[in-house]
Each structure stands twice: as C-alpha cells, then as structure tokens.
Amino acid sequence: MNILLLLPALILIFIVFVIPIVRYYWLSIHASSVMTGLIPVPNNGSNWLRILSDDRFWQDLFQTLRFTFTSVTIEILLAIVIALLLNQKFQGRGIIRAISLLPWALPTTIMALGWRWIFNTPYGPIEQIFTLLGIGTINILSNPHLAWIATVIADVWKTTPFIMIILLAGLQTIPSDLYEAFKLEGGTEIQSFFKITFPLLQPYLIISILFRIAQAFGVFDLIQVMTGGGPANSTESLGLYAYINSMRFLDFGYSATIIFLTFIILIGFCILGWLLISQSKRFLSSEI
Amino acid sequence: MSNKALKLFFILILISFFTSIKSRSASFKTKRINILMPAPFAESTKPLVDDFNKKEKGLIKLRVTKGPLETEAVSDLAISSLLLGKSPFDVILIDVTWLPKYAAAGWLEPMDKWINTENWHSLANGARLGNTYNNQIYRWPLVADMGLLYWRTDLLEKPPKTPEELIEVSLNLKRKGLITYGYVWQGRQYEGLSCVFLEVLNAFGGEWLSKESKQINLKSKESNNAAKWLKELITSGASPSSVTNFSETESLQAFETGQAALMRNWPYAWAELQKETSLVKGKVGVTTMVSKNGISPTATLGSWGFSILKSSSNKDAAYKAIEFLTSVESQKKLFLINGYTPTKKIVFKDKELKRTAPLITVLEKALSISKPRPQTPLYAQISNVLQTQLSTILTNQITPEKGMALAHEKSQKIISSASIKR
Amino acid sequence: MKRNTILIIILLLWSLSPFLWQVYTSFSTTTSILKPFSFIEHKWTLQNYIKVIESNPPFWRYLLNSAIVGSTSTILTLFLAIPASYAISKSNNHQRKITKIFLFLTSLFPYVLLFLSLLEMARKLNIGNNLLALSIPYSALSLPLAILLLSSAFQDLPNDIEEAARIEGLGLVQRMKWILFPLIAPATASTAIIIFLFSWNEYPIALTWISKSEMITLPVAIARIAGSSVFSVPYGAYAAATVLGAVPLMIIVLLFQKQIISGLTQGAIKG
DSSP states (O other): OHHHHHHHHHHHHIIIIIIIHHHHHHTEEEEEGGTTOOOOOOOOHHHHHHTTTTTHHHHHHHHHHHHHHHHHHHHHHHHHHHHHHHSSTTTEEEEHHHHHHHHHOOOHHHHHHHHHHHTTTTHHHHHHHHTTTOOOHHHGGTTTTTTHHHHHHHHHHHHHHHHHHHHHHHHHHSSSSHHHHHHHOOOHHHIIIIIHHHHHHHHHHHHHHHHHHHHHHHHHHHHHTTTTOTTTTOOOOOEEEEHHHHHHOOOOOHHHHHHHHHHHHHHHHHHHHHHHHHHHHHHHHOOO | HHHHHHHHHHHHHHHHHHHHHHHHHHHSEEEEEEEEOOOHHHHTTTHHHHHHHHHHHHEEEEEEEEEOOHHHHHHHHHHHHHHSSOOOOOOEETTTHHHHHHHHOOBHHHTTTTOHHHHHTOOOOTTGTTTTETTEEEEEEEEEEEEEEEEEEETTTOOOOOOHHHHHHHHHHHHHSOOSEEEEOOSSSSSHHHHHHHHHHHHHHOOOOOTOOOOOOOSSHHHHHHHHHHHHHHTTSSSSSSGOOOOOHHHHHHHTTTEEEEEEEOOOOHHHHHHTOOTTOOOOOEEEOOOTTSSOOOOOOOOEEEEETTTOOOHHHHHHHHHHTTTTHHHHHHHHHHBBBBBBBBHHHHHHHHOOOOOHHHHHHHHHHHOOOSSSSSSSHHHHHHHHHHHHHHSSSSSSHHHHHHHHHHHHHHHHHHHHHH | OOOHHHHHHHHHHHHHHHHHHHHHHHHHOHHHSSTTTTTOSEEEESSSHHHHHHSSSSSSHHHHHHHHHHHHHHHHHHHHHHHHHHHHHOOHHHHHHHHHHHHHHHHSGGGGGHHHHHHHHHHHHTTTHHHHHHHHHHHHHHHHHHHHHHHHHHSSSSSSHHHHHTTTTOOOHHIIIIHHHHHHHHHHHHHHHHHHHHHHHHOOOHHHHOTTTTTTOHHHHHHHTTTTTTTSSOOOHHHHHHHHHHHHHHHHHHHSSHHHHHHHHHHHOOO
8 A cells, every 4th residue: 555655756757867867778779869850760879989089078067067066066165154154043034044044045047147247247237347456357157167167156056055065964963962062171162063073964965966967967957148158168067968958959769869978977976975975974984 | 735736736637728728729720820920020020921811801810929130040949849749830940041951951942942933033133142052942031131231330440341440440449439339249269150150251252161062161261361361350459359159239339338349240139229229320331241351241041931831730831921921021020110121022122221221232232142051961060170171270279271171071970871861 | 332333234235236226227217317427307207117017917917827827836845845745754764864965955956957858848848827736847957855854844843643533543634634724734834835936037947938928027028128129238127127026026925024034944944
C-alpha cells in the first residue's frame, strides 16, 4: 500500500527527469535539423564529432565553469558573513532577514533586466557615477573581458540570500554554551569561528555548495535577459548555447548533444566535488 | 488563513477555465486571423487593421499580436510557437533572413496560388528579393528596409562618400568639439552587425556568400579591408568604443540627442528624428552608405513581409488581410506616418508623395541598390559565426585577418556538414 | 555593536538599492532618465506606469497567469507530495535513505536542460499554451524538495498519536484528515510557499510552453516587455514593469517570511 502512495509522485518525477535524458542521448546520434525537415535521421555520431571541434562549446564550458566557481565562491563567503551577522540578536532582526531575502524571491528575469539597466552605458547609475568622478566610462556590458563579471555580480546579489538562510539554519543548531565554554578557556572570537562554527556548519556548507554549483552550471535566465550571451559570446553559458541551437538554429540533434554532454560533465564535477569533500572531511577530522 | 487561501486558489482556477472556454466559443461565424508582428509594426499597422476589420464587417476579424522589438526575439517567439504546434498565429511578419529556414522547416504555405505575374511585377526592383525559396513564393513584402546613412545638415555641407572621408569628417567635427560621438552604427554582437558588415564588405568590393558557387567567400583581401575599416572607426575615435554595444536603439538615441554627426540606421529612424522630442529635428539628411571610389554602394536589404502558416485554417482570409495591409493605399499611409519604405513601384512614382516627402527618392534609390543577406536555411548559424568574429575583432581580441579567416573556415564547416546531412 | 549597525546598513543597501533604482527610474521622465543625477524640471511622471498598465494584454493579466500557475502547481505538488512523504516516513530506514538520496540528487538537477525534451512532450501531448498543463512540469520539478520537506515533517510526528487513532478505528484517509494533516500544517505551509515562489518565477519552461501573449507568465512577460517598447530607450517602461512585477512578490515575502525561512531551513537540516 505504501508504494501506491509513493508511485504517482515517482512516475511524474521519472517522466520529467529521466525520460528527457534518454531522449537526449537518442537525439544526439541523429541529425534533426532544418536540413532534414526536422525529422530525426541517424547520422553516425557526426554530432559528437562536431562538438569535439566546436570552439564555441568549449568556450562556453569554460565560461560556465568560470561563472559557476566565481559566483559560488563569492556567494558562500558573503553568505557566511551575513549569516553570522543576522544570527546575532538585535532589534528588527526579522524584518531585516526578510528584506535581505527579497533578491532571492524576485523572478530572475525582473532583476536581470534591472541589472542590465544599472550597468547600461552611458545612462546607468554606475557609468554615471564613474563619469561624475572623472574616471570615464568602463562600458562593462560591452567589454568581453568584463561583461561576465557583471553577470556574476547580479547572480551574487540574487542567490547569496538563499545560501545565507541555509547557513543561518546551521548556525541556529549550534548550542551557545559551546561558545561560552570556549570563551572561558580563553579562546578568541576568530578562533571560535574556526574551531566551533566552521566544523559544525560544514554539512550546511556542503549542501549549499552542491546545490549552487549545479544550479549555476545551468545558468540561463540571467544571461539571456542581461546580455543575451554577448558581447562576443563572452557571457554565453552552455544552457543558453543549447537553447540557441534548438530555438534559433533549429538543430535539435546538435542541441541534444550539447545538453547530454553538459549533463555528463556536470555529473563528473559532482563526483569530483564529492570526492574532494569526503577527502577534506577525513583530513579535517584527523586534524581535530 | 489556509482556508481562505484555498478558496482563492479555486477562484483563480475557475477564472482560468472560464477565460479559456470563452475564447474558444466565439469563433464560429467570423474567420479569425492572428498576425504576429514585431512591436513597431504592430503599433504602426493598428489603424490599417481597424480599417480592415470595419470593412469586413465581422466576416473576418483580424488581430495583431505584438511581439518583441528585437528581431531575434521575435524569431524566437515565432519559432517557439511553431515548434509547440497549434500555433496561435495564421500569419507571421517575417524578416527576409528567416524565410529559407522557415520554408525548409515546412512551416510556410506557398503563395503562388494567390500571386500572379502581374502582381509579382507590381513590386519594385529591390522589393522582389528575398521572397522566394526553391522557386516558390513564400512571402509578400509589407515594407522594404535597407541601411541608410543619416547625416547632420547643420554640421556638414554634404555627406561623406567614401570610407576614408567618413572617418575624416567625424574626427574633424569631434576635434572642433561640435559632437561627442562622430559616427554611430550597430556594433553589438547581433544580427545588426552582420547587416552593417555586409554593406561595408560590398563597399570594399567583397562578397559574403558567392552567388555562383554558394561558397563562403570571407577569406579575401576585400573582407579583411572591410573588417579593418570597422575597427579603425573605433581605434581612430571616429566612433565611440561603446558602439560595440550599440544596436539601432542606442545609435538612434545618440544621434537624436545631437551627440553624433553620422548614423547608420534603417528608414524608421527618419520618422523618429522628425518628432518633437528629437533635438536634431530639421537638421538631418539621408543618403546611402559610403563606398570605395569606383565601387557602387549597396544597402543591406532588411525587408519584412507576411507569410501564411501551413497550420492556418483560414488561409484565403489571411491572404485577403495581407492584400489589404500591403495595398497601395496602405503603403502610402505607412510611409507618410511611419516612414516605412514602400514595396510597390506605383507608390514610388506617386507625384504627391514626391512633393510632400522628398525622402522617397532617396529610398527608391537605396532600394534599387539593396542586397539581401545570404539566402540559405543555415543563415542564422553563418551569420552568428560572422558576428562572433567581427565582435572579437572590434573588441581587439584578434586581428582582422585572423578573424576573417576563422569566420571563413567555421562557416564553411557548417555549410559542408549540413550538405552531407542532406 | 556599532560595527554591526554599519554592516546591517550596508546589507540593506546592497539588498535594496538595485530595486530602489528601478523605482526611481520608473517615476522619471525620459529626459531625466538620461541624466539621473542632475536636477531638471519635470523630473517626475506616472507616464511609465500608465504605459505599462494600458498595454495589451494588460499587465495584471500576467500577474493573474503567474498566480494561476503558481496556485495550481502548488496544489498539484502537495496533492502528490503529501501521500508520498507519508509513505516514505513509514518505510524502513534503508528504503527511506535511498529514496531521499535519489530525491536530493534530482533536486540538484539544473532543470533548464530539460527544456528541449519538455517542449517535445508538450507538442506530442498537445498541451502547449495551457496554463494548467504548465503545472505538470512545475510539480515534477518541485516534488523532490517538497517530498524531502514533508517526509521529515511526518517523521517528526510522534508515532503514538497516529497509533492511538488507528486503534480507535480511523482509516488512513480519516487519520490524514483529522490528525496528520493538522499536525504537519506548518510544514505544508512552508513547502507551499516555496513551490509557489518557484512556479511564479520559473522562466525557461514557461518560455517554451506558452506562446499566446495573453497566457504568458510574469517572468516571460518581463523578458518580452524588455524588447517590446517602440524605439527610443524604453527603460522608464521597463522599470515600471519590473516594479509592478516585483511588488506582489515583496508582499508575499514580507507576509510569509517565517514560513519561507523555516521551509528553506528545514530543507537544509533534514535534507
């Protein structure tokens, strides 16, 4: 009887998560494009040959990884600071928590549009301030070396609150007598962070890092609305490239190949991350 | 609380059911036609659509869906509706570059059965281009569109004719402190950049896709020179470095506020520049793009036209609507009010128009020298490759020669791999 | 203490200023938008809002669409997740662990990558352009997290209450209705709000599943409005649209902050 209660949910999850992956593999060994009349025709793995020499794919992979690691690192560090700050007792803590949660709750497209305007040249506030200060324009969104930083800033703004709340939850599980005992033994505040807070916060950090890496790896909304992948494809992510290949170039076989390879790479990174974490755990526990 | 929330949920669901039922039921007698147009066209054709609906007295009900402003976003929307099936649209106003792709995908209805030879020859010379695929007509043009050079009559005596001259006058005016920007154009990595480049490429005597062999022809002296010149615009200061993030909107904004002396843009800009909000009203001239001595200038053709979808259930009524919207009367109105370039010969010959709007002679000339972009279903990909390389060149990441060679190889790869598939 | 006050002010500025800039822009006239830091006459206007509200279809329609999708997805998800969570909480440790790890992994999946296949499904099943159908993928995407949250809530319930009810002769449905459901109501509320927020904000699937302009959801509408004003830099209207789109969510967050925070928190602790 139990399984009957579980089954509907599992079936739906299966349809939406598992079938697509199988379908992508199947499509990746077919040509299905405007030249074949959008009908899948087996093409002996030529999509796979093409993707291996497709600079744009590898460039996007690099960019996606760069985006992921920069933004997740900054988000985690900021989130730790903010969580420590909001974990203290002060008046109006509830409302401040709620306000700091707002960026996370807004639709990504809304604020991607907002950030596009903030970084606009020459009318956005950032450029205006730079001009007023006499620094001149930096033109961040049209500079292929810098534009990705703008997307990282927007992403940090948007998702730090999410990690912060998870870490806050972690902080609240740490009993305060631990700190008091540590203080009595003569430990400083900084020491207590590394000896008590950090180790006890670790599971929460791991969860949020894993979750954020996977989500940032699939970044799409933010980039599509903020830069459209430009300038010079310098902010394009793998998700966006797959989207463009199917919705703009009508090359579904190739799009599916991109998605499937992205999926495999992501699994690779998750396994790698898992190994690293479990190694460092062993290392840390042997330290203590 | 939760009880109230639950009630609210149910009310919302009921509303959504109700609205979906309502919209389904009314469509028995009247033939409903839904046209997807990019936002500016949806706005400008509104009076015509109202006229048509009045004229048809409810037999045909024409509705326009206002799409996004940016060309590629409209295409995304059109394609996503077509891929989804049961497209809500009967007719789509499509860009000249989409036609081969849409036709090859089998989404469009051939229009030969409605259009006879006489009809076909009523179109002006440049306007006939880009409406066919595999010798069938798939599109009927609403408005011709081509790249123009706008210049400030209060700052310049005559517009520059050659690429060298253009840089020179821009720098001169900048030096005098009369303007901040010089020449503004579309340098963002998007379709507009391909259009700009095609004109410059032709101005230097090159071509993108060779007409005879259907092969990419970007690894040439001409295309290197064209790319070099675009880059020189920025390095010399004739154009601002932010031009690499300019689309039509930003270019117009800079020109309209009097910050630039020259602008490459489409005919729509003329009407915008005549508005009260424009700071350069009455100080603007229009001409065709510059070109090297001895080479005739060209204008990239960017025309928009109506295509009927195969999935439409009211194709004859749809054609009736198209006929009305593209009629001589409609074209006159669209030209006078919105500055849309007509597509029919007769309209260009109209004496009254020539008198009230001398611009039309410039447009006629520009249309006659216009060139479509490569007509292949893979255009989006090869244009993307070109935009990518141009953008890397303009932002100083690669030399023009290397960039053009890469663009050549990559486009060639796309074309040849696609031909094997066939 | 002083240091903290400064930090909190910085935090508030950081969180709010991008939004406040939108508000500022949305009330500015076109000329003052171009010179945001100077003082000029006719600086303020409501024109941008009027433009957005008078657009066709009217802006509230997008809010309504998002609200419909949000509510139906929430209901459908809870409808599937509650029995599933109950089943998981009653199964043995080994099974529970495996199911939970599976659910955790699926909740990690960057769902953007599903768009192509989901689009194919929508076409095959003929359910494109249907707001109610959109709640099917949304439910599927929310289910892993919802089940994780709710099954921990079930696990936390003391077994004897349900046991006593069973001895009294109450069947499963009755026990659900009279005992279990009220007890997990707080967890359900948190879960519901998180699902609602997700469905309200979701973009790539809504983008590919809906093409009728009167049916698009708020995030898609915003992305579309971004490109749909006619010529001249239309940021005033953009900004007004972003503000109008953000306000309902801000109200939701401020009203339900406790539930949202406890939902996310529970997810982190128990997941």
